[in-house]
Amino acid sequence: xxxxxxxxxxxxxxxxxxxxxxxxxxxxxxxxxxxxxxxxxxxxxxxxxxxxxxxxxxxxxxxxxxxxxxxxxxxxxxxxxxxxxxxxxxxxxxxxxxxxxxxxxxxxxxxxxxxxxxxxxxxxxxxxxxxxxxxxxxxxxxxxxxxxxxxxxxxxxxxxxxxxxxxxxxxxxxxxxxxxxxxxxxxxxxxxxxxxxxxxxxxxxxxxxxxxxxxxxxxxxxxxxxxxxxxxxxxxxxxxxxxxxxxxxxxxxxxxxxxxxxxxxxxxx
Amino acid sequence: xxxxxxxxxxxxxxxxxxxxxxxxxxxxxxxxxxxxxxxxxxxxxxxxxxxxxxxxxxxxxxxxxxxxxxxxxxxxxxxxxxxxxxxxxxxxxxxxxxxxxxxxxxxxxxxxxxxxxxxxxxxxxxxxxxxxxxxxxxxxxxxxxxxxxxxxxxxxxxxxxxxxxxxxxxxxxxxxxxxxxxxxxxxxxxxxxxxxxxxxxxxxxxxxxxxxxxxxxxxxxxxxxxxxxxxxxxxxxxxxxxxxxxxxxxxxxxxxxxxxxxxx
Numbered sequence: 200x201x202x203x204x205x206x207x208x209x210x211x212x213x214x215x216x217x218x219x220x221x222x223x224x225x226x227x228x229x230x231x232x233x234x235x236x237x238x239x240x241x242x243x244x245x246x247x248x249x250x251x252x253x254x255x256x257x258x259x260x261x262x263x264x265x266x267x268x269x270x271x272x273x274x275x276x277x278x279x280x281x282x283x284x285x286x287x288x289x290x291x292x293x294x295x296x297x298x299x300x301x302x303x304x305x306x307x308x309x310x311x312x313x314x315x316x317x318x319x320x321x322x323x324x325x326x327x328x329x330x331x332x333x334x335x336x337x338x339x340x341x342x343x344x345x346x347x348x349x350x351x352x353x354x355x356x357x358x359x360x361x362x363x364x365x366x367x368x369x370x371x372x373x374x375x376x377x378x379x380x381x382x383x384x385x386x387x388x389x390x391x392x393x394x395x396x397x398x399x400x401x402x403x404x405x406x407x408x409x410x411x412x413x414x415x416x417x418x419x420x421x422x423x424x425x426x427x428x429x430x431x432x433x434x435x436x437x438x439x440x441x442x443x444x445x446x447x448x449x450x451x452x453x454x455x456x457x458x459x460x461x462x463x464x465x466x467x468x
Numbered sequence: 469x470x471x472x473x474x475x476x477x478x479x480x481x482x483x484x485x486x487x488x489x490x491x492x493x494x495x496x497x498x499x500x501x502x503x504x505x506x507x508x509x510x511x512x513x514x515x516x517x518x519x520x521x522x523x524x525x526x527x528x529x530x531x532x533x534x535x536x537x538x539x540x541x542x543x544x545x546x547x548x549x550x551x552x553x554x555x556x557x558x559x560x561x562x563x564x565x566x567x568x569x570x571x572x573x574x575x576x577x578x579x580x581x582x583x584x585x586x587x588x589x590x591x592x593x594x595x596x597x598x599x600x601x602x603x604x605x606x607x608x609x610x611x612x613x614x615x616x617x618x619x620x621x622x623x624x625x626x627x628x629x630x631x632x633x634x635x636x637x638x639x640x641x642x643x644x645x646x647x648x649x650x651x652x653x654x655x656x657x658x659x660x661x662x663x664x665x666x667x668x669x670x671x672x673x674x675x676x677x678x679x680x681x682x683x684x685x686x687x688x689x690x691x692x693x694x695x696x697x698x699x700x701x702x703x704x705x706x707x708x709x710x711x712x713x714x715x716x717x718x719x720x721x722x723x724x725x726x727x728x729x730x731x732x
Binding site: 227231237241252255386401 | 497498501502505506509510512513516517519520521524525644647649650652653656657659660663667668669670672
């Protein structure tokens with residue numbers, strides 16, 4: 200069998216493994232999805248504020264509904280949890296087993312994380328649909344060119360989220376509890392990415408600054424793209440920015456991983 | 469089992485956890501600093517709302533800060549006392565090592581609820597109390613003893629409600645394994661305790677008043693401190709939390725019978 204085909208078979212097997220895990224622990228996955236319903240509660244809150252006193256900075260009641268349902272779905276589509284798994288494997292030495300296998304450990308994580316996506320969507324879509332039907336529909340971008348940019352934006356968002364998590368997890372080679380760092384990252388993410396509140400509602404200068412940060416590239420950008428809040432020029436510009444961040448974090452992750460594996464070997468693990 | 473035995477067990481576990489916390493200083497960052505940081509960053513959405521509106525559901529800026537202070541106290545209690553204990557107990561249930569707890573001559577529920585503590589989260593509680601004091605000073609409000617007493621009573625009921633929810637999560641984990649993340653779900657939802665329950669409408673308002681009663685945990689105590697809480701609302705809040713605790717107790721008793729240890 201050629202090398203390429205062999206790799207493909209391995210990826211297929213990993214996919215089935217990840218899928219089986221997601222199905223086996225579906226109660227656990229369902230709770231994770233519940234945990235990500237955070238935007239749906241924010242939705243109720245902000246839609247209520249808009250209903251009580253008129254639009255808030257360009258967002259009426261229906262706009263808030265569309266925004267937070269989109270945020271919920273984008274979060275589902277771009278979710279990964281590699282930082283927890285990889286950090287634990289490094290800390291407890293379980294990584295040794297994975298290093299012996301013919302598949303790079305990072306690829307293993309990428310495929311098993313991706314494989315849970317269909318199950319995730321199956322559980323999350325009905326929830327989003329119910330909210331949308333109750334609220335009266337979602338207005339997406341009218342410009343087909345902008346919509347065409349959505350798939351690369353989503354892929355970029357998933358990859359960016361994944362790469363950052365790998366980079367942080369790899370710090371565990373030197374600093375055992377690197378997941379703590381990711382918790383701080385998550386704190387900042389919730390507020391600065393547009394997950395808790397659309398970033399365009401921030402006071403002037405802050406709103407202009409946060410859109411350049413990687414948080415916004417992971418969530419706020421794809422959401423605003425989907426809702427048609429960006430014109431062609433802006434969309435292309437933010438897509439470029441997103442992939443620029445991706446390049447930077449991929450380089451960092453690759454560097455930390457390579458150095459880390461060497462340091463890991465030095466422990467005699 | 470006497471109250472004294474229970475108190476001694478709680479004291480011993482607290483001492484152990486404190487020693488451990490001092491030995492492994494990483495908790496200072498993961499529990500203490502992250503907690504305080506989250507408390508501070510989480511205020512931003514409230515600030516955004518205040519930026520666009522004079523008030524949120526009748527709450528002014530510093531009144532919202534008072535609410536945030538109370539939220540930080542509740543959140544500190546959750547992540548310092550309840551969450552670590554739940555995680556440790558769920559791990560016992562999953563591995564079957566709950567046997568060792570069940571064999572001891574003390575109520576298993578008490579042992580589960582003191583299984584582990586994260587003392588550094590105390591920083592968040594201290595920060596929360598400071599925020600409350602600053603907010604009250606800024607508002608120029610000084611609660612009378614009666615108002616303080618009422619607020620404290622409702623707040624205590626709120627903590628009982630929080631523990632009731634924790635016990636329910638623990639009981640559920642007998643049925644479905646790998647439900648440690650239920651505590652993460654609680655943590656996420658808890659964040660909405662920053663907002664006055666009156667900002668929500670319809671079913672969600674009822675949900676946060678009676679099912680996951682953030683009203684009892686933060687909104688009502690804050691109203692109490694501001695002198696806006698009447699006795700009937702306070703009575704409803706206390707009743708809500710007592711009903712939740714009774715339900716939790718029943719669920720716990722039924723679930724414990726399902727436990728089959730590691731070998732059987």
